[in-house]
Amino acid sequence: MSALHPKTIPAKARAVIIGGGVSGCSVAYHLAKLGWTDIVLLERKQLTSGTTWHAAGLIGQLRGSQNMTRLAKYSADLYVKLEAETDVGTGMRQVGSITVALTEERKHEIYRQASLARAFDIDVREISPHEIKQMYPHLNVSDVVGAVHLPLDGQCDPANIAMALAKGARQRDATIVENVKVTKVHARAGRVTGVSWTQGDEQGFIEADVVVNCAGMWARELGRQNGVTIPLHACEHFYLVTEPIPGLTRLPVLRVPDECAYYKEDAGKMMLGAFEPVAKPWGMEGIREDFCFDQLPEDMDHFEPILEMGVNRMPMLATAGIHTFFNGPESFTPDDRYYLGEAPELSGYWMATGYNSIGIVSSGGAGMALAQWINDGEAPFDLWEVDIRRAQPFQKNRRYLKERVSETLGLLYADHFPYRQMATSRNIRRSPLHEHLKARGAVFGEVAGWERANWFARPGQEREYRYSWKRQNWFDNQRDEHLAVRNGVGLFDMTSFGKIRVEGRDACAFLQKLCANDMDVAPGKIVYTQMLNQRGGIESDLTVSRLSETAYFLVVPGATLQRDLAWLRKHLADEFVVVTDVTAAEAVLCLMGPDSRTLIQKLSPNDFSNETNPFGTFQEIEIGMGLARAHRVTYVGELGWELYISTDQAAHAFEAIEEAGADVSLKLCGLHTLDSCRIEKAFRHFGHDITDEDNVLEAGLGFAVKTAKDDFLGRDAVLRKKESGLDRRLVQFRLKDTQPLLFHNEAIVRDGKIVGPITSGNYGHHLGGAVGLGYVPCKGESEADVLSSSYEIEIAGQRFAAEVSLKPMYDPKAERVRM
Numbered sequence: 155m156s157a158l159h160p161k162t163i164p165a166k167a168r169a170v171i172i173g174g175g176v177s178g179c180s181v182a183y184h185l186a187k188l189g190w191t192d193i194v195l196l197e198r199k200q201l202t203s204g205t206t207w208h209a210a211g212l213i214g215q216l217r218g219s220q221n222m223t224r225l226a227k228y229s230a231d232l233y234v235k236l237e238a239e240t241d242v243g244t245g246m247r248q249v250g251s252i253t254v255a256l257t258e259e260r261k262h263e264i265y266r267q268a269s270l271a272r273a274f275d276i277d278v279r280e281i282s283p284h285e286i287k288q289m290y291p292h293l294n295v296s297d298v299v300g301a302v303h304l305p306l307d308g309q310c311d312p313a314n315i316a317m318a319l320a321k322g323a324r325q326r327d328a329t330i331v332e333n334v335k336v337t338k339v340h341a342r343a344g345r346v347t348g349v350s351w352t353q354g355d356e357q358g359f360i361e362a363d364v365v366v367n368c369a370g371m372w373a374r375e376l377g378r379q380n381g382v383t384i385p386l387h388a389c390e391h392f393y394l395v396t397e398p399i400p401g402l403t404r405l406p407v408l409r410v411p412d413e414c415a416y417y418k419e420d421a422g423k424m425m426l427g428a429f430e431p432v433a434k435p436w437g438m439e440g441i442r443e444d445f446c447f448d449q450l451p452e453d454m455d456h457f458e459p460i461l462e463m464g465v466n467r468m469p470m471l472a473t474a475g476i477h478t479f480f481n482g483p484e485s486f487t488p489d490d491r492y493y494l495g496e497a498p499e500l501s502g503y504w505m506a507t508g509y510n511s512i513g514i515v516s517s518g519g520a521g522m523a524l525a526q527w528i529n530d531g532e533a534p535f536d537l538w539e540v541d542i543r544r545a546q547p548f549q550k551n552r553r554y555l556k557e558r559v560s561e562t563l564g565l566l567y568a569d570h571f572p573y574r575q576m577a578t579s580r581n582i583r584r585s586p587l588h589e590h591l592k593a594r595g596a597v598f599g600e601v602a603g604w605e606r607a608n609w610f611a612r613p614g615q616e617r618e619y620r621y622s623w624k625r626q627n628w629f630d631n632q633r634d635e636h637l638a639v640r641n642g643v644g645l646f647d648m649t650s651f652g653k654i655r656v657e658g659r660d661a662c663a664f665l666q667k668l669c670a671n672d673m674d675v676a677p678g679k680i681v682y683t684q685m686l687n688q689r690g691g692i693e694s695d696l697t698v699s700r701l702s703e704t705a706y707f708l709v710v711p712g713a714t715l716q717r718d719l720a721w722l723r724k725h726l727a728d729e730f731v732v733v734t735d736v737t738a739a740e741a742v743l744c745l746m747g748p749d750s751r752t753l754i755q756k757l758s759p760n761d762f763s764n765e766t767n768p769f770g771t772f773q774e775i776e777i778g779m780g781l782a783r784a785h786r787v788t789y790v791g792e793l794g795w796e797l798y799i800s801t802d803q804a805a806h807a808f809e810a811i812e813e814a815g816a817d818v819s820l821k822l823c824g825l826h827t828l829d830s831c832r833i834e835k836a837f838r839h840f841g842h843d844i845t846d847e848d849n850v851l852e853a854g855l856g857f858a859v860k861t862a863k864d865d866f867l868g869r870d871a872v873l874r875k876k877e878s879g880l881d882r883r884l885v886q887f888r889l890k891d892t893q894p895l896l897f898h899n900e901a902i903v904r905d906g907k908i909v910g911p912i913t914s915g916n917y918g919h920h921l922g923g924a925v926g927l928g929y930v931p932c933k934g935e936s937e938a939d940v941l942s943s944s945y946e947i948e949i950a951g952q953r954f955a956a957e958v959s960l961k962p963m964y965d966p967k968a969e970r971v972r973m
């Protein structure tokens with residue numbers, strides 16, 4: 155594709171896309187397909203010249219979650235059709251893929267993924283070493299314990315995929331211009347207004363309401379110019395390509411994650427690529443201005459261990475000459491997930507970037523999803539996993555990123571054990587009680603940069619995770635904590651909750667507009683509510699305390715704070731309201747369990763009776779010699795109080811609680827116990843059980859929706875759903891066999907047919923078995939129909955009988971919270 159003369163660059167466009175890699179081309183293609191004709195894509199050098207040109211081009215559909223699988227399948231299907239549509243040879247060949255396991259743990263993981271993939275009609279089959287050998291005779295299978303085969307996976311020519319997408323976009327009137335650098339994204343009053351560009355001596359401005367940052371490893375610094383957080387960092391990625399190997403014919407793509415390796419046969423040569431455990435971050439001093447189709451110096455010492463394993467796995471490599479030893483930079487993110495969506499800091503600033511070496515298979519689906527999102531103003535389905543609003547402002551710190559990506563590159567092929575914690579870039583955000591908890595045996599996990607006590611080790615017990623798909627080393631600790639909450643009293647540090655103040659003359663009207671529940675309650679009341687989108691899907695799940703006539707205090711999960719702030723600010727019209735993040739101002743200590751009243755009454759002279767402080771109310775209290783707000787709510791399904799304490803007084807309050815707690819056997823509890831208790835009680839968790847794709851009625855939260863009040867966002871959709879009836883509903887499961895575990899994404903089998911994934915799971919230490927939540931179809935069915943089916947949960951290919959319930963199996967009448 156040749157460069158176009160700059161005079162062809164329009165002065166105005168509906169959307170400007172920055173970056174001509176596969177990502178930008180896909181966004182342009184999909185916007186054009188939606189009928190957006192006035193789109194301009196600007197590429198600083200030549201199309202594909204950043205990362206796309208050296209990608210391996212593997213198209214693997216086996217992904218860790220439902221919607222990532224859905225997007226990968228979309229890409230695979232699109233790339234198969236693209237050549238016929240555009241006449242550009244894409245090199246797409248459905249050679250299939252094999253992933254082999256060298257350990258039982260890995261076998262369990264890939265079999266679990268296969269169960270999930272089958273739920274989406276992806277052709278996948280578990281195969282034996284003997285069957286591998288038939289498909290892949292060159293492979294040493296002596297230590298292979300299992301494998302999965304996906305016949306419709308494949309490989310392609312990445313640069314030509316991008317070219318085909320670009321051609322498809324241009325056929326629909328998109329303008330694509332090379333050798334044009336965007337120098338600045340302009341904004342006014344919190345909205346994008348256009349971009350300045352330069353080409354040689356010429357400069358110009360394009361007015362646009364939508365700008366899409368698809369700038370790959372340049373995206374972070376481009377975002378920084380506008381205060382937009384895009385936490386990614388480049389790493390060196392290595393592969394080699396052999397000379398032609400006599401007799402080498404078409405082979406499936408092969409992944410041997412236990413050896414960090416992937417293999418691709420191409421034109422009789424073999425490619426061996428790696429995701430080594432400790433990667434080499436690159437570009438710390440910035441990326442050279444003239445970077446174009448560049449590669450980095452080889453580092454044989456770094457690649458040697460991979461090659462050694464490769465020669466053992468594929469003995470023919472020992473005698474094959476090496477044609478190319480390649481090293482090229484690619485972008486990696488702190489959690490190995492890419493970024494899609496609109497920047498919370500700036501309206502009209504969108505992005506599709508940070509692909510963690512799976513840009514080719516991701517870009518087709520991501521471009522489709524982002525284009526629909528831009529077009530409709532709402533994500534077409536749940537994209538929370540890759541939503542830019544999960545990024546934390548501190549994460550653009552370059553030292554943080556450099557250390558973290560040295561780990562995340564290797565994690566692509568590491569065992570993805572449940573509860574696996576990052577080893578790098580830790581301890582950035584800490585509760586004021588961190589050292590107290592650490593001294594008492596806390597083992598920490600990280601969410602949104604927060605260190606949180608996940609479980610408490612006993613004296614003398616190793617304070618580390620031993621990961622497994624079976625019961626991990628903290629299972630008994632969790633049981634003790636869980637039973638303390640059910641039968642006595644437990645103390646959780648939940649300082650990581652996101653806390654937002656909404657204040658001003660119109661605070662009530664503003665929240666009435668956004669929240670589905672009635673927010674016009676008396677000061678002192680707490681309301682559980684959701685904020686909905688136009689489809690009745692759940693954008694946010696929160697509790698709201700009315701502090702005064704003009705002030706509300708919102709509590710959201712720590713991980714969704716940026717998203718929730720963005721949602722609130724996006725919907726501020728002309729109301730007199732200020733929205734402030736006050737997360738760091740208060741620590742949160744939760745006293746939960748039937749003995750919590752006895753304990754809190756010992757600590758404080760205030761009255762905690764049902765008369766004075768019933769469920770769903772708060773009061774200011776004296777605690778020790780300080781103050782706190784005691785909120786009578788619970789996320790574990792017990793009598794309890796969440797204590798909001800000014801950060802400076804948190805340690806004092808903790809010490810007072812601990813001292814008073816000795817008489818009632820107060821137990822310190824971690825986040826794993828919070829999770830197991832809340833799933834027993836069937837309390838939903840945003841991002842797992844409830845998302846913007848899930849209708850609030852189907853999620854079983856109709857009790858918190860007040861359609862009788864004046865209009866609120868999503869009300870019409872709720873009424874429509876009431877009228878048309880539910881298509882699916884969230885139910886609770888308990889496995890009858892007490893041994894297996896549920897985490898999430900296990901397949902729900904109804905009357906022998908897979909109907910969807912478990913959305914969240916944990917071990918119900920009170921109910922005595924693994925418990926989980928998940929949606930089942932119910933169109934036109936009564937509750938009795940849903941309950942009369944037979945249910946099983948498929949875990950790594952094995953099916954286990956499950957009980958099902960529409961009501962919480964634990965305390966279905968909610969008597970305990972009102973004790």
Ligand SMILES: NCCCC(=O)O
Nearest residue numbers: 210212214416511512
């Ligand atoms: N860029 C390498 C992709 C690796 C994989 O698909 O497994």
